[in-house]
Amino acid sequence: MITAFVLVNAVADRIPEAAQEIADIEGVNEVYSCAGEVDLVVLVRVADHADLADLIPGRIAKVDGVLTTDTHIAFRSYSRRDTEEAFSIGGDEAQ
Numbered sequence: 001m002i003t004a005f006v007l008v009n010a011v012a013d014r015i016p017e018a019a020q021e022i023a024d025i026e027g028v029n030e031v032y033s034c035a036g037e038v039d040l041v042v043l044v045r046v047a048d049h050a051d052l053a054d055l056i057p058g059r060i061a062k063v064d065g066v067l068t069t070d071t072h073i074a075f076r077s078y079s080r081r082d083t084e085e086a087f088s089i090g091g092d093e094a095q
Contacts, residue, residue, distance in 0.1 A: 001045055002052055003074040006060060008040040014065025015039050021063045027055045038070075 010018045015033055019040055023031040030043040042060065046052050052073070061069050 001047065002049060003077070004044045004046075004052055004056075005072045005074065006042040006044055006056060007038040007070040007072070008042060008060070008066055009068045010039045011065040011067060012039075018063050018065040022060055022066075025055070025059050027051060028060070 008018070008022070019031045019033055022028055022040065022042055027044055027046045028042055029045050032041045032043075033039065034041055044052065044055060046055060052071075056069055056071055060066065
């Protein structure tokens, strides 16, 4: 499974509509509107790189109001739960 974060700049008056259209695309898990240098952050999960190559330029970038996309592919996930599980391995053994 490939996870990517797509940073989207959009036309200001189309942000809500563009966000919903992007959210409705298969392979898109979540879309967040945000303050800062980008308008939308899109969380994408697809089976392989070919799907990613089709999804971003072929679907997301073509949504009305999308000006630019910047894709960041995730290599590894770190979360509090992952860290706690890693350090708990073998910790339940009887003394």
